[in-house]
Structure formats: structure tokens, C-alpha cells
Amino acid sequence: MGFPYDEANWAVVDGAMYMGAGGSMPGVFTVIAMAICVAVLFVGHRSEAKKASRF
Amino acid sequence: MEEQIAELVAKVAELEAASGGAKVTNTMFAETFYYLTIPLMIIIHAGFLAYEMGASRMKNVLSSGVKNILAFAFMIPTFYFFGWWVYWGFPTGLPGAPGPAGISGVEYANAIAWGWGESAQYMGPNIADQASGVFFGAFALFAATTASIMSGAVIERIQTVGFVILAIVLGSFAWVVAAAWGWHADGWLVTKFGVHDFGAAGLVHAVAGFFALGVLINLGPRIGKFNADGSANHIAGHNMPLTVTGLMLIIVGFWGFLMACVIVPGEAWSWFGDKPSTIYGTPITLSALAFNILMAIAGGIIGAWIMTKDPFWMMSGALAGIISTASGLDIYWPALTFIIAFSAGLILKMCADWLERRGIDDAVGAVTVHGTIGLYGVIMLGIFASGYPALQGEGVATISLMGQIVGAVVFFLCGFVPGFVVSYILKMLGMLRVPAGAEQAGMDTVKVPAQGYPEGIPASGAPAE
Numbered sequence: 001m002g003f004p005y006d007e008a009n010w011a012v013v014d015g016a017m018y019m020g021a022g023g024s025m026p027g028v029f030t031v032i033a034m035a036i037c038v039a040v041l042f043v044g045h046r047s048e049a050k051k052a053s054r055f
Numbered sequence: 056m057e058e059q060i061a062e063l064v065a066k067v068a069e070l071e072a073a074s075g076g077a078k079v080t081n082t083m084f085a086e087t088f089y090y091l092t093i094p095l096m097i098i099i100h101a102g103f104l105a106y107e108m109g110a111s112r113m114k115n116v117l118s119s120g121v122k123n124i125l126a127f128a129f130m131i132p133t134f135y136f137f138g139w140w141v142y143w144g145f146p147t148g149l150p151g152a153p154g155p156a157g158i159s160g161v162e163y164a165n166a167i168a169w170g171w172g173e174s175a176q177y178m179g180p181n182i183a184d185q186a187s188g189v190f191f192g193a194f195a196l197f198a199a200t201t202a203s204i205m206s207g208a209v210i211e212r213i214q215t216v217g218f219v220i221l222a223i224v225l226g227s228f229a230w231v232v233a234a235a236w237g238w239h240a241d242g243w244l245v246t247k248f249g250v251h252d253f254g255a256a257g258l259v260h261a262v263a264g265f266f267a268l269g270v271l272i273n274l275g276p277r278i279g280k281f282n283a284d285g286s287a288n289h290i291a292g293h294n295m296p297l298t299v300t301g302l303m304l305i306i307v308g309f310w311g312f313l314m315a316c317v318i319v320p321g322e323a324w325s326w327f328g329d330k331p332s333t334i335y336g337t338p339i340t341l342s343a344l345a346f347n348i349l350m351a352i353a354g355g356i357i358g359a360w361i362m363t364k365d366p367f368w369m370m371s372g373a374l375a376g377i378i379s380t381a382s383g384l385d386i387y388w389p390a391l392t393f394i395i396a397f398s399a400g401l402i403l404k405m406c407a408d409w410l411e412r413r414g415i416d417d418a419v420g421a422v423t424v425h426g427t428i429g430l431y432g433v434i435m436l437g438i439f440a441s442g443y444p445a446l447q448g449e450g451v452a453t454i455s456l457m458g459q460i461v462g463a464v465v466f467f468l469c470g471f472v473p474g475f476v477v478s479y480i481l482k483m484l485g486m487l488r489v490p491a492g493a494e495q496a497g498m499d500t501v502k503v504p505a506q507g508y509p510e511g512i513p514a515s516g517a518p519a520e
Contacts, residue, residue, distance in 0.1 A: 002442035008453050010337055010444055017338060018388040019439055029390035033354075036397055040361050047364075051520065 001025055081321040082185055088319050089189035095311020096196035098304055100127055103203035105301030107210055108507075110292035110419050114497025115211045116507040122215055123206050126222040130199040135178070138198055138227035139191055140168040142234055146241040154241025186324060193315040197234075197259060198226040200312065204263035205474075207419035209270055211277050211290075212494050215502065217478075217486040224477050225266045225470075233258040233469040237462055240335055240446060249445035249452035250462035253333050254313050254381030256432035257462055262470035264426020268415065269474025273482045276416030278494055287411050290418070293512070295367060302370035306352060309377055313344055313384065326447060336447030339385040346389040351376040354393040358400020364519075371420055372400035375428045382436040382459075386443060395435050399428050426470070430463045 004021040005012050020026045104123050111119040144151045144164035153160030167177045167187070177187040202222035209218065237244040237258045244250040252258055281287055292298055317339055318325055318332045326332040333339045355376020359368045376396030380387055387395075407423040415422065437459025445452045452458070481487040488494075493501045 001439060003444065003453070008442060008444050009449055009451075010447055011449070013338065018343075018386055019383075019391060019443075020388055026388045026390065029388055029394060033350075033390040033393040033397075036394065037357070040357050044361060 078321075085319045085322050085325075086185040086189055089186075089193050089315060092311040092315035093189070093192045093196055096193070096200065096308050096315065099196075099200055099308030099312065100203055102301045102304030102306075102308060103207065105304060106298050107203075107207045107301070107419065109294040109297030109299075109301060110207065111210050112290070112497075113293040113508065113512070114499055116293060116499065117503040117505055118215075118498035118501075119210045121503060122210070122213070122218050123203060125215065125219055126202040126206055126226075127199050129219050129223055130202050130226045131195050133223045133227040134195045134198045134231075135170065135191070136227075138231050139178075139194065140164045141228060141231045142194065142239070143168050144235070145232065146235045146239040146243065148236065148243050154239075155246065156240040159235075159239060159241040186322065197255070197312070197315070198230065201230045201259055201263040201266070202226040204260065204421050204425045205267040205270065208267040208417045208421040209274055210418045211498065212488055213274060214486055214489055217481045217488075220481065220486070221266075221270055221474070221477060224473055225263060229266055229469055229473045230259055230262045233262045233466050236465065236469075238334055244458075244462050244465060245335060245445055246452060248458035248461045249454050250433075250458050251335065251337075251436060251440065251443070251445050251454045252382045252433060252462065253335075253339070253385045254316055254377075256378050256381035256429045257466035258469075259429075260378045260381070260425040261429030261433065261463070261466045264422045264424070264429055265467050265470035266474035267417070267470075268410075268422045268426060269471045269476075270478040271415050271417060271422070272475060273478040274488055276414065277418070278491060280416045281414060285412075285414065287416075299366045299370050302367075302374060306370075306373050306377070309374075310348065313348060313381070314341070317341065317344075332447070333385055335445060337385065337444065343385055347380060347384045347387050347392045348377060350389045350393040351380045351384070351396040354396030355379070355400040355403075358397040359403055360400075362401055363404050368404050368420075371424050372403055375399040375403050375424050378425060378428045379432040379435065381429075382432050383440055386440060391439065395432075399431060402431075403428065426467075430467060433459050433463045433466065 001020045004016070004019070004023070016022070018026065104120060107123050108116050108120045143159060144161045146159040147154045151161030153163060165174060167174050169175070170178045177184060202225055205222065205225055206218070236242045237250045237252055238255065239245070277290060279288060280290060316334060318334060320327045320330050326336040331339055331341070352373045353376070355372040355374065356369050359372025359375070363369070376399055379399035380392045380395050403423060406427045407417070407420045410417060410422055417423070434456070437454065437456035440454045441456055443454045445454050478487055489498065489501065499507065
């Protein structure tokens, strides 16, 4: 993603300094992280239900 | 006119008094900031102690504790005697020339880091120096952390004194060299290759993890760990709840560890008068750490849960989450931190199993959690943060994937080579491993004049599949 400012110098930074600042990537990462949480809950429940059904 | 001048003089005096008060307040704040990181980092050691004792079988529980406590005790004076000097003396490599920031080199180290002569004024109580002691304390605790990382891997068969010698080599020399090169504004890895490792994923965790690997190769597995056909047996610790609680304590202590990686503003030794910075002089906020550390813990736990369902690996996943993102906790976007930490949690157990299949008996997974995941974190930062300036100032080196790979290789070597060589020498001297009979009898019976559980522990239920 690279440094989010034109010049590779910290002197030009006076605000957001995270990777992807000012672009769309932070939003994309947030959506991916949300999807991971949902997918893990889905897979985790399915696996646990399968094990519990043996008893 | 005279009245106005008198008024102005009074005003200036008032402002000067206020500014002097603010200066004292800032100095006290700076001193207190680092002072408080020390007890927070001691919580890491409470955690390692519980973790390691819980991971030991009942016959070894106290000897594991003795070993861990003793490593901490030897780390502090040896870091005082020479570790602190190594850190300041060799950022530019051998022979210890001064670097561009003017705060390194053998001459500089001689002036501030020996416990004798002129430099002694910076190594003891001094009313004019409210910084050296708290900086030394924070770094000494980093050093002790490296020793504790190695400590868990070698439980249940190592000799106490042999282990303490290894801990001193790791904590007061090996990681210090890596820190001088990659965690100092004059460090050659930083100035030449743009290596960025804010939270010490490589220079603390990977160095300690691969030092442990070098030791484990010479130490060999515990009796009964591997079968004749090479397959491995699981040797369960006697107290999983203690181990898991210990891991959680390590994570509590990490807040102090990472806090100590921040340089506060407004002092003569600060990078800035008005904003905090990393050790490289690049900007950081404690808010950045709060966002990213929490997301890293969560991502690591969730990744490890989906793969293992085992609380030991889940809490190890939390550690792996922090370690895999530690290099860039100052600049990662929180959701990206979560994703990287999640991936570290996913691969954690697989990496540990891979190592076990190669005949390495790492009792607590330290090589994987700290070593492998530490290097993974260093390299991940190279992928996502390429182009970021690695230092404060114009025309400085920038972070790159190649630079981070160079850093990862150097950190690996800084750990593995001394770990392997020194443990090999100890093995030749008969100082590495206890005799087989003593190992089978239990190290507590052999070494410790006390009982861990005089009244026993009731058996628990059978584990789930």
C-alpha cells in the first residue's frame, strides 16, 4: 500500500499515518475482518454441533 | 512607563515560573512513564512462571519455577554489568564507531554505561539524571523476557547452571546485539536497510525463539517424547488452567513492554518537544497501540480457536497475534492487524507440529510462537508498509520487503548461532542435561527441597476429541 503521502518524510505527516490512509483499503480490510468473524462463528458452530451430536 | 516595565518584568517572571513548573511536571511524567513499565513487564514474568510450571509434570513443577526465577535474577545484574554497554556501543557494528545520531559507539557507551569511573554517574542514584535508571530498568526487563521465552522450551531436563549461562548469553548479549543493530536510530539495519521492528517481533521474540531452537538441538527431547519410529507422544503438563492463566498474564505485561517502546516528548533526550515517537523517531500514539494490540489479541485467539479448540493454543494464539503484528503496531490499520493476527493464529499449531515432526521437543511451543511467528511478523510488515520512512529526517531509508527479509535473517542468526554454539560447549562440558536417572525420578526430587502439592491434585475428566 505504501506511504500514504507524496513525500517519504515524516515531517509532512500531521494526521492519519496508518497504512492505506485516505484510500479504500482500510474499508476493504474492515469488511474482510468482519467476514472472518462471521465465517469463524459459522464453521465453529457446525464443528461443535457435529461433536455434540455424538452424545 | 516605569510602572509598565515593572508590570512586564513581573509577567515574565510569572511565565518563567510557570514554564519551570511545567518542565518539572514533564520530567516527572517521563520518569514515571518508564518506571511503571517495569512492574508491568514483571507481570510478563509472573505469566511465564505460571505458564512454565503449569506445563511441567508434577514431578518437575518446582524445578521449572526455580529455573525461571533464577534466570530473571541473573539477567538484571549481568545486563547492568555489560548488556547495557553492548546496546549503546555497537549499533553501527564492529568496531563500535559512532553513528549519525550521535548516541552510539564504544566511546559513547564507555561514557554512560559502565558501573565505574566517570560513567558511574549515569548508573546509580543521581538527582540530575531522572532518565538513565528507568531506561535501564525497561531494557533489563526486555532482556529478562528473552530468557523467559527460552526457559519454557527446555523444561524438565536441563541443568540449572547450564540454563542460567544460556540465559545470560541470550539476555545480556545475543538480543542486545540484535537490538543495537535493528532497534537503535544508529543501527545499521535501520540506517542502511530501513528495518522497522517497533514492538521487537524480530529482535526480541525471533532472537529468543531461535536461540531456544539452537539449544533444543543439543539438549535433545525429554525421555518418552518420541517413539522408536520417530512419532511423537504428547507430554501433558500437570495444570492447564495455570498455564492458560500464565499466558493471559504475559499478555497483560505486554502492554508495559510495548509502552516502553515509546519515547515520550519534551525532554532533552526526546525526539520531539510536543509528540511521542518510536525508538526510531517516527511518530506514534498510545491510541495507535490500544487499537492495534487489542485487535491483534482478538485475531490471534480466533485464528487459533478455529484450528485447535484448545485453550493452550488459543492463548498462545493471542501471543502470536501480538508478535505477528508487533513490528508495525505503530502504523497498521486495526482491521489489517486483526487479519494478520488471525493468519498467525491459523498457522501456529501447524508450524509447531512441523517442528515436532523433525524431532524437536519444544515443551511449550516457544520456537514457533516467538521465533517463527516473530519472523513472520517482520516480513509481513515489509509486504504492507513498503515505502514508509524508517527514521525521522530527510533522505532516510524506507521500509521495504527486502530490507525486512534481511532483518529477519540477521535476527534468526543472532539467536540461533549463539544458542547452538554455547549449548554445544555446555554439552561437551557435561553442563547441559541432567542424567537420565535424575530426569526419570523427577527434577523436584533431585533439586528442590520442597513439594509443589503435598496433598495432591484430584483427577479431572477425560478430554474431548
